[in-house]
Amino acid sequence: MLAATRFMSRRASVLSRTLAITKQMSGVAGTKPPSNADSEPVVRFESTLGLRTYVLNRPGKLNALNDEMLGLLRPKIEEWDSAELVNVIAGSGAGRAFCAGGDVQGRPTFIVRTKVEITVPGVVTYASNDQTRHKAIDFFRREFDMDLLLASLRKPYVAILDGHTMGGGVGLCANAPFRVATENTIFSMPETKIGYCPDVGASYFLSRLDGQLGTYLALTGETLKGRDVFDHGFATHFIPARRIPLLLERLSNLETSDNVAIDRTLEELSSEREPEDPPPTFIEQKRVALDHAFRHDSVEKIFTDLELFSSLDDPTTSQWAAQTLAALHHRSPTSLKVALKAIRLGKAMTLSQALNMELKIATAFCNGASPDFATGVTAVLVEKNNKVRPNWNPSSLQEVTEDIVDRFFAPHSKFLKGAPVIGDREFVPLEVNRGHNKRAVFRYTLPTENDIRDVITGEDPESGTMGYTLDDLLEYFHDSRAGKMGVNEKVLEVVRRKTTVVDNEDGNFVWLRWNA
Secondary structure, three states: OHHHHHHHHHHHHHHHHHHHHHHHHHOOOOOOOOOHHHHOOOEEEEEEOOEEEEEEOOHHHOOOEOHHHHHHHHHHHHHHHHOOOOOEEEEEEOOOEEEOOEOOOEEEEEEOOOOEEEEEEOHHHHHOOOOOHHHHHHHHHHHHHHHHHHHOOOOOEEEEEOOEEEOHHHHHHOOOOEEEEOOOOEEEOOHHHHOOOOOOOHHHHHHHOOOOHHHHHHHHOOOEEOHHHHHOOOOOEEOOHHHHHHHHHHHHHOOOOOHHHHHHHHHHHOOOOOOOOOOOOOOHHHHHHHHHHOOOOOHHHHHHHHHHHOOOOOHHHHHHHHHHHHHHHHOOHHHHHHHHHHHHHHOOOOHHHHHHHHHHHHHHHHOOOOOHHHHHHHHHHHOOOOOOOOOOOOOOHHHOOHHHHHOOOOOOOHHHOOOOOOOOOOOOOOEEEOOEEEOOOOOOOOOOHHHHHHHHHOOOOOOOOOOOOHHHHHHHHHHHOOOOOOHHHHHHHHHHHHEEEEEOOOOOOEEEEEOO
16 A cells, blocks of 8 residues: 555646646646637537538637648638538627637647647747748748638628727638628738738728728828728628527528528628717718828828828827827838838739738748838737837838838849749629729729719719719619618718819709819
């Protein structure tokens, strides 16, 4: 009995020392058993009649996208897209997020055999080591290729953005024909906050938002919340979160893949703006100031205009300009200049071209073109010190020369060595417009400013050549958008800001003229 006791004591001592050494090597202070969430798959796949739904399932990390999730998503999405019994594909997230971005920081993993939690390296850690840098670059390649796959699906794709939708999460939904916002949606591309550059196709889809809103979002990393995500053209529908289970049920009962039927289903569950709801954030003079300041191809000129607007007597505009200027001063100067150039170039690119450009930018960051990515991730995500400006290098816009920016774009740049290329995929046209195939990314949103302009100026072939009164214009968009909620408010706001009323000679009609 005594011998057995001594044996058990020695065994416990050895096990204790082994665990202590393992904990020291892993850099973890203590151990904890895996939670229920840790034992579940990081992506759940659900099948109900004709509906197939993926559910990103890392709620403790706001469903941040990692290698394991990408590895699970791709084959299942490809399988669904080719299956005859599938009518609709939907994407959602568990907990408080759809997806809060790519997991650049790394993640804790519980090792059952040793009962020890270790940290799996993230993109920044891999990029900091010559031997593992290829893993960081390959993560971006796989992530961007997943975005392109989702943009090219033959099946209708409905993305449900109920919660945080940021960075890499935006890439998963940006080119879906149907993008549903709820009151919980928090949308942003926050990459300049961590010394990086908006990616996952941001140079493509942000550059196509109304006016300079996309440029503003790309540079500042600021958020749109709730109905604003719909009002400002990113989401196609606004549906209260409590109706999402009913939406999924209705989608599962559809016996067709027809986009009109899906749009009608979404529209029937959509919610009008309530009287107590605030107006859209960027309208009237604040929107005029935004478009004016962010129209420049120079970050320095954007700063200059914001400084002028911050001194205006209009408190709404001046306060917004001052806050925006303060936010930009907090961002990485290198990231600001790289992001602005990418947005300008992306407007003339296809999605595939934009993603490949951004893949080169990501490769340059991984190859050390700027130290700001590692600096920003450490300051913002690890130390979580958002009040102190990170130690950016260079520290000022003036120090970010054209040669530094060229590191991310110039074909001869040594920092682009090893940049992969993702293959082109043909968009499956969801509509035919003006004689050519057009991807319907904005087909089911509120009408864009360009849509409204083209009708007023007669450039839209379906609008005719006659002038439009305000009543004519409202009727046109009511009919062309099948009575979509929010259309009248959007058209009226754009008309107030972008048009002039012109009387004809006999005073019988009052026409709208688009201001150049």
